[in-house]
Amino acid sequence: MPIVHIHDSDLSFEQRGEHDTILRAGLAAGLGLSYECNSGGCGSCKFELIEGEVEELWPEAPGLSARDIKKGRKLACQCRARSDLVIAMRTDDSFRPAILPGRFLASLESRRELTPDITEFRFRGPAPARFLPGQYAMLRLEGTGAPRAYSMSNLANAEGVWEFWIRRKPRGQVTESLFATLQPGARVVLDGPYGLAFLQTEAPRDVLCIAGGSGISPVLSIARGLLSDPAMAERKLHFFFGGRTPADICGLAELQALPGFAERASFHAAISEPREGDGWDGAVGFIHEILAKVLGGTLRDFECYLAGPPPMVQATTRMLLLEQGVPAEQVHFDRFF
Ligand SMILES: Cc1cc2nc3c(=O)[nH]c(=O)nc-3n(C[C@H](O)[C@H](O)[C@H](O)COP(=O)(O)OP(=O)(O)OC[C@H]3O[C@@H](n4cnc5c(N)ncnc54)[C@H](O)[C@@H]3O)c2cc1C
Ligand code: FES
Structure with a gap:
C-alpha cells in the first residue's frame, strides 16, 4: 500500500x-x-x-x-x-474528522417520492450509523463510475439507517440510474461521514436553516438534531426553503412532526418561477431575498446553515456576510456540485 x-x-x-x-x-x-x-x-x-x-x-x-x-x-x-x-x-x-469515515455495503430498505423530482432513499448498513447532523456520505452505485456525495436527512442511529433526499438530475449519470433501477434489497457502497457544515451544539445562538432544492436534506438533519437535543432546548429555529414551483416545496410535514416545532420553529417557503393558475399564494423570489425581507437586520444573531446549488449558496453567503455583517464563523455551508 x-x-x-x-x-x-x-x-x-x-x-x-x-x-x-x-x-x-x-x-x-x-x-x-x-x-x-x-x-x-x-x-x-x-x-x-x-x-x-x-x-x-x-x-x-x-x-x-x-x-x-x-x-x-x-x-x-x-x-x-x-x-x-x-x-x-x-x-x-x-x-480533522470528528467521526472517522469508513466504507461499507448498505441495502436499500425503502424509497418514498417527496416531489416530482426528489425521492427519499433509506439504506441500512451493517453497524450503527454514526454521523453529525448536516454531514454527507459518498454513494457508489455499481456500474456508474465515480461515487457521488449525498447528505443524510436523518440523525445518527443504532439501527444503521442512512436516509438521503435525492433530486433526480435529467441525464445525470448516477441519479438517472438510482431512480430508474434501485429497488428495495439492492446494495450500494456508502463511505462516510464527511463534511464540515454540521450542527454546532456549543454555539449559543438561535438557528437559521436555508435550503434550495435538494439542499433540504442536510438542513432537515440539522433541524432534527436541534429540536431533539435537550441541551439545545432554549434555541429557536427558522427554516427557509426555496424551490422553482409549488410542486418543489417539501419537508413541512417532517418538520411539524418534530417535538416542539409549534413552539420553537417557523417554516418559510418561496418559489422563484410562479405561473398563472399554479395555486401558490406564498412568497415569490429567491430564498435569500425572502430571508432578507423577513429577518434582515437581525441575522447577526443566528447560527446559519445553508445547502444547495453553488449559485444559491453564493448569493446567500454574499447577503449574509457582506450585506448583513454576519461573522463568517457563524455561516456553515455545503455547495452541491
Ligand atoms: C457535499 C455534497 C452534498 C450533496 N448532497 C446532495 C443531496 O443531499 N441530495 C442531492 O440530490 N444531491 C446532493 N449533492 C449532489 C450530488 O452529489 C450529485 O452531484 C447529483 O446527484 C448529480 O449527480 P449525477 O451523477 O446524477 O449527475 P452528473 O451530471 O452525472 O454528475 C454530477 C456531479 O458528479 C461529479 N462528477 C461528474 N463526473 C465525474 C467524474 N468523471 N469523476 C468524478 N466525479 C464526477 C461532479 O461533482 C458533478 O458535479 C451533493 C453534492 C455535494 C458536493
Ligand atoms: S474537496 Fe476536492 S475539489 Fe472539493
Whole structure:
C-alpha cells in the first residue's frame, strides 16, 4: 500500500483499498486535510506533487483552474497514489474528522417520492450509523463510475439507517440510474461521514436553516438534531426553503412532526418561477431575498446553515456576510456540485 507523506510535516498515512482517493485515505486516517465537496468541484483539496506517481481519476475536474493545471496542481479527492508520495497540501485541525469515515455495503430498505423530482432513499448498513447532523456520505452505485456525495436527512442511529433526499438530475449519470433501477434489497457502497457544515451544539445562538432544492436534506438533519437535543432546548429555529414551483416545496410535514416545532420553529417557503393558475399564494423570489425581507437586520444573531446549488449558496453567503455583517464563523455551508 502506498504511503503518502505531507511535505514539511511529520504527517503521513497509508492509502488503503481499491477505491480510496488520497483525500479519503487521509481523512480515514484521522488527518485534517483541507476539503469541502469530495467531488472535484470546489478546489479546496489542491496539492502539489513533490515526489512519486499518481493516477488522476478526473483530470478535467472543474475544481482546478487553467492556472492550477499549468502549475501542476492536482485534487486530492480525484487522485490515487500509484507509489509512495510526498505532497504539499494545506492541513488544519478544523478539517480533522470528528467521526472517522469508513466504507461499507448498505441495502436499500425503502424509497418514498417527496416531489416530482426528489425521492427519499433509506439504506441500512451493517453497524450503527454514526454521523453529525448536516454531514454527507459518498454513494457508489455499481456500474456508474465515480461515487457521488449525498447528505443524510436523518440523525445518527443504532439501527444503521442512512436516509438521503435525492433530486433526480435529467441525464445525470448516477441519479438517472438510482431512480430508474434501485429497488428495495439492492446494495450500494456508502463511505462516510464527511463534511464540515454540521450542527454546532456549543454555539449559543438561535438557528437559521436555508435550503434550495435538494439542499433540504442536510438542513432537515440539522433541524432534527436541534429540536431533539435537550441541551439545545432554549434555541429557536427558522427554516427557509426555496424551490422553482409549488410542486418543489417539501419537508413541512417532517418538520411539524418534530417535538416542539409549534413552539420553537417557523417554516418559510418561496418559489422563484410562479405561473398563472399554479395555486401558490406564498412568497415569490429567491430564498435569500425572502430571508432578507423577513429577518434582515437581525441575522447577526443566528447560527446559519445553508445547502444547495453553488449559485444559491453564493448569493446567500454574499447577503449574509457582506450585506448583513454576519461573522463568517457563524455561516456553515455545503455547495452541491
Ligand atoms: C457535499 C455534497 C452534498 C450533496 N448532497 C446532495 C443531496 O443531499 N441530495 C442531492 O440530490 N444531491 C446532493 N449533492 C449532489 C450530488 O452529489 C450529485 O452531484 C447529483 O446527484 C448529480 O449527480 P449525477 O451523477 O446524477 O449527475 P452528473 O451530471 O452525472 O454528475 C454530477 C456531479 O458528479 C461529479 N462528477 C461528474 N463526473 C465525474 C467524474 N468523471 N469523476 C468524478 N466525479 C464526477 C461532479 O461533482 C458533478 O458535479 C451533493 C453534492 C455535494 C458536493
Ligand atoms: S474537496 Fe476536492 S475539489 Fe472539493
